[in-house]
Structure formats: structure tokens, C-alpha cells
Amino acid sequence: MYTQAMDIPDAATKPAGVSRTPDAQDAAFEARIDADGRIEPQDWMPEAYRKTLVRQISQHAHSEIVGMLPEGNWISRAPSLKRKAILIAKVQDEGGHGLYLYSAAETLGTSRDQMLDALHSGKAKYSSIFNYPTLSWADVGVIGWLVDGAAIMNQIPLCRCSYGPYARAMVRVCKEESFHQRQGYEALLVMMKGSDAQKAMVQDAVNRWWWKCLAMFGPPDADSPHSAQGQRWGIKRISNDELRQKFVDATVPQAEVLGVTLPDPDLKWNEDRQHYDYGQIDWAEFWATVEGDGPCNRERLATRVKAHRDGQWVRDAALAHARKQQERTNKEAA
Numbered sequence: 126m127y128t129q130a131m132d133i134p135d136a137a138t139k140p141a142g143v144s145r146t147p148d149a150q151d152a153a154f155e156a157r158i159d160a161d162g163r164i165e166p167q168d169w170m171p172e173a174y175r176k177t178l179v180r181q182i183s184q185h186a187h188s189e190i191v192g193m194l195p196e197g198n199w200i201s202r203a204p205s206l207k208r209k210a211i212l213i214a215k216v217q218d219e220g221g222h223g224l225y226l227y228s229a230a231e232t233l234g235t236s237r238d239q240m241l242d243a244l245h246s247g248k249a250k251y252s253s254i255f256n257y258p259t260l261s262w263a264d265v266g267v268i269g270w271l272v273d274g275a276a277i278m279n280q281i282p283l284c285r286c287s288y289g290p291y292a293r294a295m296v297r298v299c300k301e302e303s304f305h306q307r308q309g310y311e312a313l314l315v316m317m318k319g320s321d322a323q324k325a326m327v328q329d330a331v332n333r334w335w336w337k338c339l340a341m342f343g344p345p346d347a348d349s350p351h352s353a354q355g356q357r358w359g360i361k362r363i364s365n366d367e368l369r370q371k372f373v374d375a376t377v378p379q380a381e382v383l384g385v386t387l388p389d390p391d392l393k394w395n396e397d398r399q400h401y402d403y404g405q406i407d408w409a410e411f412w413a414t415v416e417g418d419g420p421c422n423r424e425r426l427a428t429r430v431k432a433h434r435d436g437q438w439v440r441d442a443a444l445a446h447a448r449k450q451q452e453r454t455n456k457e458a459a
């Protein structure tokens with residue numbers, strides 16, 4: 126899940142200015158960016174480029190692992206063995222996405238411990254979409270359809286990101302997100318062929334998630350300070366508002382096939398623009414959630430911290446095992 130829209134300044138890190146560098150290195154970096162080439166970990170890069178990537182990739186990684194929590198709540202309550210198997214696979218995929226992304230961020234010189242400390246102490250951000258509750262089984266379907274759908278829209282351009290390890294991680298992530306989106310949509314299609322109560326459950330979930338998903342693309346372009354530099358560096362290829370529009374245009378026909386109403390009276394086709402117009406997003410609510418006051422912020426963070434603490438023995442055992450193996454290899458070599 127995650128995304129460009131998650132490049133939101135953390136509480137403790139102000140965006141860095143471009144540091145002075147030897148001209149030749151700077152020129153080589155700029156030339157490669159201009160030629161649409163890839164920057165690799167061993168290459169020289171401006172400090173501000175590195176910091177921007179660390180912030181964005183680590184926020185993305187945090188979003189993947191926190192994103193496991195709202196859906197993980199439903200694994201034990203899935204309505205059939207088939208749905209349970211699908212949901213377990215999806216939630217595991219999200220854990221895997223987090224691991225690829227932490228690894229990509231580590232190539233920029235930040236340790237996983239540093240990143241996890243920032244998440245667990247509340248300094249680092251993750252996507253605010255995961256600070257809302259999953260109230261019914263239909264929420265699991267709607268998250269797949271809309272939340273993973275929005276994530277795909279955000280992430281496909283990242284497969285061409287100028288930083289090589291991030292771009293390569295996104296190729297596999299996007300393939301898996303596509304499965305996430307389709308399993309969610311298919312689960313909803315089945316429910317919409319069911320009883321009136323099931324249909325009402327789907328409509329209720331769509332009503333609660335629609336606006337939150339539009340906000341996932343981040344603030345309007347005019348209020349998005351990181352976007353211009355991100356575009357210049359080939360990190361962010363398409364603006365927040367353009368991505369949001371693409372998402373709306375792609376989703377309206379899917380809602381029609383599904384037979385649900387998207388909760389926006391201003392949503393209508395604009396013949397001149399050849400796009401759907403849509404209503405105002407509640408940015409005050411979005412920012413309150415980003416700043417920690419959403420319905421589940423505290424619960425999500427507490428669950429994540431507990432999971433990390435509960436897993437300490439696994440990390441200790443793995444390290445002890447690796448040490449023993451290394452000692453054995455050393456002895457054999459001696």
C-alpha cells in the first residue's frame with residue numbers, strides 16, 4: 126500500500142536544504158536525472174535527495190506494516206475458508222512489502238532499528254487511511270477495492286522512480302497490489318448478489334471509506350510543498366490531483382457495475398474536461414488524523430509496539446543462530 130502522498134514531514138524532521146557539493150558530482154547527478162537514468166546506492170546524491178527518499182520510503186514501509194492491522198482483525202472472522210486463505214495471503218503480502226521497502230531505505234544509510242524507533246515513538250508518519258476502523262466484513266472488500274486501488278494508482282509511477290532500489294521493489298509490490306484490489310472487488314460483487322442486509326453492508330462501507338480514499342492522494346497540488354522538487358528529481362512523476370482524478374475516473378464505472386452509490390452528490394461526468402467532477406474533501410479531518418487524532422491512531426500504534434516487543438525473542442533467536450553458524454564457519458576455515 127503506500128505511496129507518494131505519504132511524503133509528509135515527520136514531527137522531528139524539517140525538509141533539508143540542498144547542501145553545497147562539489148560541482149562535478151552535482152552536475153553528474155543532475156545529468157543522470159535529466160536523462161531519466163537511475164541513481165543507485167553507491168552513487169553520489171545530494172543530501173536533500175537522500176533525506177526525501179528515506180522519509181518517503183520509510184513512511185511507505187510503515188504504512189505497509191501498519192496496514193496489516195485493520196484487515197488482520199478480520200482473519201479470525203472471515204466468512205469462509207476461501208476468504209480466510211485469501212485474506213491471510215493479502216496481509217502477508219503487506220508484511221512482505223514492508224520488508225522490501227525497509228531494505229530499500231536501508232541502502233540509503235538508515236538502519237531498520239532507526240526507522241522502527243521513529244515509527245514506534247510516534248515521530249514517523251504512515252498512511253492515515255489505516256487510522257480508521259474496519260467495522261464489518263464489507264470493509265475488508267472495500268479496502269481491497271478502494272484502498273489498494275488507490276495505492277496502485279500511486280505506486281505504478283513509482284516503478285519508474287529515479288532511485289533504483291525503490292523502483293525495483295515497486296514492480297513486485299504493484300503486481301501483488303493488483304491481486305489485492307481484485308480480491309476485494311470480487312468479494313464485494315459476491316455480497317452485492319446476496320441479501321439486502323449484505324448489500325446494505327457494502328453500501329455502508331463504501332460510504333465510510335470513499336472520502337478517506339480520495340484524501341489518500343495527499344493535499345491538493347497547490348498545498349503540497351514537496352511535490353515540485355520530487356517531480357524534478359524523478360521521485361514523484363504525477364501530481365496528487367492528477368492521480369486523484371485518475372482514480373475517480375477509473376472507479377466510477379466500477380461502482381456502477383457493482384451497484385453501489387459513491388457518496389458524493391457533486392460527482393458527475395464533465396463533458397468539457399472529459400473527467401468526472403467531484404466534491405470537496407474534508408482536509409481538516411484529514412490533517413487531524415495525520416496529526417494523531419484519528420479514531421484508531423493510538424490503538425494502531427499500541428498494537429504495533431506490542432507486536433514488535435512480542436517478536437523480540439524471534440529476533441534474538443535468529444541472531445544467536447546466525448552467530449553460531451558464523452562461529453562454525455570460522456572454525457572450519459581456521
Ligand SMILES: [Fe+2]
Pocket residue numbers: 126127189218219222298302
Ligand atoms: Fe502493500
Ligand SMILES: [Fe+2]
Pocket residue numbers: 126219273276301302305
Ligand atoms: Fe495491498
